[in-house]
Amino acid sequence: MNLRLLGLPAVALALVAGVLGIQLAHGGGSFEPTRTADPCAARQVDSVSAGIDGLTERLVLLGIDGAACRLHLSREALTLELAEPEPPTDAELAALRQGLLDAVRRMKADGTLPPASALVREALDAIELNGLLKAAILALPDAVVDAALKTDDVLTRTIDDLDLRDLLTNLEDPDDLARQIEPVLTRAVQDSLTERLRSLL
Amino acid sequence: MRRAVAPLLAITVALVLADSAVVTLALPDILQHLNTDVDQVAWVLIAFNIVLGVAAVPAALLFGRTQPRIFTAVGIAVFALASAWCALAGSIDVLIAARCIQALGGALALVGCLELLVAAQGDRRGLAVWVSAGVIGTATGPVMGGLLTEAISWQAIFVVQVPFAALAVPAALAVRADPEPAADRHRPAVRPNLTLALLSAALTAALFLLVLLVVEGWRHSPATAAVTVSVVAVAALAARPLARVLRSLPGAEVAAGCLLIAGGLAGLGLLPSANLAWTIAPQALVGLGLGLTVDHLTAQAMEMRLPRAKHAGWTIAARHVGVVLGLAVLTPVFTADLRDAQEPAQEAITSLVLDAPLKAADKIALAQSLGDALVGQEGRVPDLHQAFVEANFAPEDRTAAARLERDLDLQLERAATQAFQASFLIGAGFALAALLTVVVPRRRRAP
Numbered sequence: 001m002n003l004r005l006l007g008l009p010a011v012a013l014a015l016v017a018g019v020l021g022i023q024l025a026h027g028g029g030s031f032e033p034t035r036t037a038d039p040c041a042a043r044q045v046d047s048v049s050a051g052i053d054g055l056t057e058r059l060v061l062l063g064i065d066g067a068a069c070r071l072h073l074s075r076e077a078l079t080l081e082l083a084e085p086e087p088p089t090d091a092e093l094a095a096l097r098q099g100l101l102d103a104v105r106r107m108k109a110d111g112t113l114p115p116a117s118a119l120v121r122e123a124l125d126a127i128e129l130n131g132l133l134k135a136a137i138l139a140l141p142d143a144v145v146d147a148a149l150k151t152d153d154v155l156t157r158t159i160d161d162l163d164l165r166d167l168l169t170n171l172e173d174p175d176d177l178a179r180q181i182e183p184v185l186t187r188a189v190q191d192s193l194t195e196r197l198r199s200l201l
Numbered sequence: 202m203r204r205a206v207a208p209l210l211a212i213t214v215a216l217v218l219a220d221s222a223v224v225t226l227a228l229p230d231i232l233q234h235l236n237t238d239v240d241q242v243a244w245v246l247i248a249f250n251i252v253l254g255v256a257a258v259p260a261a262l263l264f265g266r267t268q269p270r271i272f273t274a275v276g277i278a279v280f281a282l283a284s285a286w287c288a289l290a291g292s293i294d295v296l297i298a299a300r301c302i303q304a305l306g307g308a309l310a311l312v313g314c315l316e317l318l319v320a321a322q323g324d325r326r327g328l329a330v331w332v333s334a335g336v337i338g339t340a341t342g343p344v345m346g347g348l349l350t351e352a353i354s355w356q357a358i359f360v361v362q363v364p365f366a367a368l369a370v371p372a373a374l375a376v377r378a379d380p381e382p383a384a385d386r387h388r389p390a391v392r393p394n395l396t397l398a399l400l401s402a403a404l405t406a407a408l409f410l411l412v413l414l415v416v417e418g419w420r421h422s423p424a425t426a427a428v429t430v431s432v433v434a435v436a437a438l439a440a441r442p443l444a445r446v447l448r449s450l451p452g453a454e455v456a457a458g459c460l461l462i463a464g465g466l467a468g469l470g471l472l473p474s475a476n477l478a479w480t481i482a483p484q485a486l487v488g489l490g491l492g493l494t495v496d497h498l499t500a501q502a503m504e505m506r507l508p509r510a511k512h513a514g515w516t517i518a519a520r521h522v523g524v525v526l527g528l529a530v531l532t533p534v535f536t537a538d539l540r541d542a543q544e545p546a547q548e549a550i551t552s553l554v555l556d557a558p559l560k561a562a563d564k565i566a567l568a569q570s571l572g573d574a575l576v577g578q579e580g581r582v583p584d585l586h587q588a589f590v591e592a593n594f595a596p597e598d599r600t601a602a603a604r605l606e607r608d609l610d611l612q613l614e615r616a617a618t619q620a621f622q623a624s625f626l627i628g629a630g631f632a633l634a635a636l637l638t639v640v641v642p643r644r645r646r647a648p
Contacts (some may be wrong), residue, residue, distance in 0.1 A: 016464025
């Protein structure tokens with residue numbers, strides 16, 4: 001009698017417990033999208049590109065982290081926010097600028113910021129400059145270039161002067177982006193050199 | 202003709218009950234072809250079940266007044282014509298209207314076929330054939346619908362029903378049966394009908410949601426989904442031998458069935474990955490539960506109760522009201538969960554793209570294409586492959602890009618699976634509620 005009454009429910013219970021147990025043991029219930037990381041925690045960033053492209057990418061990745069941390073967002077939420085067609089808010093732009101400046105300081109502190117001599121050849125290739133002047137600069141020993149030009153100083157000046165609002169609206173066109181950054185970068189190099197000369201004199 | 206009568210009537214019963222869920226696997230195709238959204242396309246299922254549920258008892262009353270064969274033939278003919286209209290529908294509104302008419306004809310056909318099967322084969326055998334045809338139709342409907350959609354088109358689901366139904370019209374007219382007196386001799390069996398309604402709501406979750414998850418969430422073809430959900434039908438057939446081995450009491454079988462359906466649905470809500478193999482065991486539990494419960498409960502609700510047609514009407518109404526209850530509760534839950542899943546999915550995708558070992562310019566171009574893909578498929582799980590095709594990666598970057606595409610697809614699968622979780626667990630709740638109706642002791646009548 002008991003077997004006829006309880007046998008099948010007991011088998012059913014055992015089958016259900018077995019299936020659910022196996023599923024939970026294999027991560028059932030936690031198969032969900034990867035959670036975003038805390039942007040305020042230090043993150044190791046890498047780039048497959050070398051030279052200026054690699055430096056820019058690492059700076060931007062660290063800069064977004066810093067900005068997201070200031071805005072109490074995840075870096076992914078901030079990136080999606082900045083990708084919206086609506087223009088970025090003043091608070092977002094200010095946070096982004098500060099995030100980029102923090103990134104320069106962090107890279108200088110951990111020794112991942114390359115010296116100016118490592119970037120000068122690539123920079124000269126990319127900009128319009130008198131051939132003789134280019135040859136003269138290239139002839140300078142690395143130690144002289146590094147003594148005259150500090151990468152962090154040039155980057156800080158560039159970030160301070162960049163129109164981030166315009167930059168974000170032109171992300172789709174790499175040529176436009178380069179046209180926008182080039183004069184600001186050139187001016188930053190000039191200002192940095194002038195400042196250096198002034199301090200020497 | 203005489204030999205073909207019972208099989209044709211049984212096929213009609215199976216077709217009408219299969220229609221309750223036959224379009225489940227076709228919904229994604231209908232959604233695209235008729236340019237509608239998930240909320241609206243669910244009405245292709247809901248409308249049929251509401252009308253069938255509401256019309257079943259009034260249809261049964263008609264059979265007490267005239268020759269059953271007349272109304273049965275009219276019902277089957279209306280069902281056939283409406284099926285043809287469904288196949289020709291050019292808009293979602295027309296399809297929903299045609300489905301309502303189809304259900305109206307289906308209600309007459311279902312009740313009428315019971316009367317004619319009993320007249321042709323005797324009380325016990327006629328009822329057994331009617332119940333079995335219904336279980337087979339319910340269990341195999343989604344599978345047949347999926348295979349037809351994949352092999353031909355969603356319209357084919359309706360087209361193939363027409364010749365079977367057309368042949369059943371003369372078959373119905375060939376059976377002589379006297380009208381059954383309409384006077385109520387027995388009250389409707391509340392408890393088995395309530396259990397049936399709650400189990401139907403739970404089974405809707407199992408079939409409707411699983412199919413949507415497999416096709417829309419995990420992007421498998423309708424044929425793959427059809428083969429996947431056929432586990433339910435196969436397991437349902439295996440239930441009876443299992444019960445026979447244990448020589449269980451009918452009440453114990455129904456309780457065990459409810460427990461199995463609840464456990465299976467909980468298993469579908471706790472999937473560890475998007476691998477189809479993980480759905481097999483939970484589906485087998487649901488199928489075993491289906492096989493142990495539906496025919497028992499239907500027989501309990503109708504056996505020895507007169508007028509038979511009216512009690513059949515109550516049973517049909519209970520099942521289809523249950524389906525509607527399931528759809529009405531689950532559709533808003535999973536569509537809202539699907540919308541809520543977009544944000545974590547987009548953030549996970551953004552994270553992977555930002556950290557991908559690709560050139561910055563390639564990442565920006567890919568991000569724009571991905572953004573277009575996400576916007577273009579608002580409310581549905583997007584297909585990201587086209588974005589990778591458009592990005593046109595350099596040969597040395599293609600391996601990294603292919604790995605990134607796989608990782609992004611996995612994030613979408615994770616988000617879709619999570620979005621269906623609550624709905625499956627609510628379905629399990631329906632089955633547990635059904636279990637309560639079985640195990641709560643009856644009130645003893647005062648002597």
